[in-house]
Amino acid sequence: MAIDVIGLTAERAAALLRGRECTSEELAQAYLDRIAAVDGELHSYLHVDPERTLAAAREQDASGGDGLAGVPIAYKDLLSTRGVPTTAGSRILEGFVPIESADVVRWGDEAGLVSLGKTNLDEFAMGSSTEHSAYGPTRNPWDVARVPGGSSGGSAAVVASGCAPWALGTDTGGSIRQPAAFCGLVGLMPTYGSVSRFGVVAFACSLEQVGPMTLTVRDAALLQQVIARDSDRDATCTGPREPIALPEAGRLDGITFGVPRAELEAGVEEGVRARFDESLAIAESLGARLVDVELPYARHGLAAYYVIAPAEASANLSRFDGVRYGLRVDAPDVRAMYEATRDAGFGAEVKRRIMIGTYALSAGYHDAYYVQAQRVRTLIRRDFDAAFGQVDAILLPTAPTTAFPIGARLDDPLAMYANDIFTLPVNLAGIPALSVPNGLSEGLPTGLQIIGPAHSENLLLRLGAAFEAEHAFDPVPPAMRSAS
Amino acid sequence: MADVELTPDEVRHVAALARLGLADEEVERLGRELTSILGHVNTIAQLPIADVPPTKHANPHGDALRPDAARPGAPREEALANAPDPTPEGFRVPPIGA
Secondary structure (H helix, E strand, O other): OOOOOOOOOHHHHHHHHHOOOOOHHHHHHHHHHHHHHHHHHHOOEEEOOHHHHHHHHHHHHHHOOOOOOOOEEEEEOOEOEOOEOOOOOOHHHOOOOOOOOOHHHHHHHHOOOEEEEEEOOOHHHOOOOOOOOOOOOOOEOOEOOEOOOOOOHHHHHHHHOOOOOEEEEEEOOOOOHHHHHHOOOEEEEOOOOOOOOOOEOOOOOOOOEEEEEEOOHHHHHHHHHHHOOOOOOOOOOOOOOOOOOOOOOOOOOOOEEEEOHHHHOOOOOHHHHHHHHHHHHHHHHOOOEEEEOOOOOHHHHHHHHHHHHHHHHHHHHHHOOOOOOOOOOOOOOHHHHHHHHHHHHOOHHHHHHHHHHHHHHOOOOHHHHHHHHHHHHHHHHHHHHHHHOOOOEEEEEOOOOOOOEOOOOOOOHHHHHHOOOOOHHHHHHOOOEEEEEEEEEOOEEEEEEEEOOOOOHHHHHHHHHHHHHHHOOOOOOHHHHOOO | OOOOOOOHHHHHHHHHHOOOOOOHHHHHHHHHHHHHHHHHHHHHOOOOOOOOOOOOOOOOOOOOOOOOOOOOOOOHHHHHOOOOOEOOOOEOOOOOOO
């Protein structure tokens, strides 16, 4: 059969496979054809190996698997894949071929998922637009003159353009949720510690989690079922966690949402604000109650984040030294080799963050910057704890704007960072959040962020499914319907 | 803490700590950018929160420790396969302190 992969959910793809309406090989070929047709313009994949993908699909067809076996997937190129190049979007890892797969990739393999390839990202996941990739920017399928968000912009673009049914991303300050919002998708940032980070090229270990980027809330639940497992290779990945249930849309009687009104005054674009207010009305129409909550320290999240994340990054990225893997620039002595290698291998944003982090951790500044930021982190956590004493979940726009034009923020790092004001406090607190499509503003998607207490993924997915059903959002960008 | 303005010498000092060789124009640009970013970061420096305990990580459960048992590591040839300048037994580097 001819398979139309545009807008095809992973849940539906699995049903086609289990109903023997198509084979995994046919499905993979349909996606590879789609990639060949549209990804030249979008540049959302960094690595595609059709022969490898088709061989993996044939293996699934032969093994007669169940569940999700044979369904394709795309992986952010921050996730190590054994035998398949992994660049983290950086020149310093050009040509690097991992000898082990990330735990989440291994679990995808165990579930029978078939990798279509590795997706573009801001270098080492440092960015909010995918423009900081050393391999060039990815374009937004809703408007190719605009960014897809970031850092998981490639993963967002492949799903929105029908080049994969779903993808994994990582989120350190909003890197799953913001690109999901910019591309009209569902993105889940799980509770810190619920998904293994083993094999994720490390940026900021105390903040980042792997999570699903999907067309529907149910697909997010299905993929979270695959990846939320204990691992003995990540000391922070530990239970207890609830098994993830498949959510059904329904009424929200008895649910109380907190709305941080003061935070909303901080420069939310008019159309984003209007769509957000409509979702508040939807919540009430479904029987939920809205109350104001205060998160007085959340506004300091940006400052705290831009100490803590670069500090951790400066330590993590010290491993790129031209000795064991990646680029080496030759020099007469080892120190000159380190400096030349790192100068040539890292891009401008990565250097900025290494410099901020090294400065903040250096003698005389450690307490004033790093420890102070960690104190703010405590206060942000306490804000959320206090709010969750009153409410079941908190609603905010995922990002204060829609997707911005390529190049618009590249010369102003602080403006780029400010796009994450509503997402990064959540990483500092280590709690989960779900971004669901929230309608269009001037033809571009907006996102509704639902934030919950630790290990509330099932609640978030159920709430997300309720909003999803009310919005009845079509996740296929108009330009993508006729593109193939 | 008063507003910081990073001088070129300070930028070079931090770059040396980070083992980043920087061209002169990068030193100038990073000085400007870091001054601006640290200016924003300084908004938290004044908060009177010295008695608040710092949060180092957000995991409420503590570390998960596995049994301290030996298990095989990567085979040598695999571990060396990505090295820019491997020998049959290890990683070759330029002279130290030449």
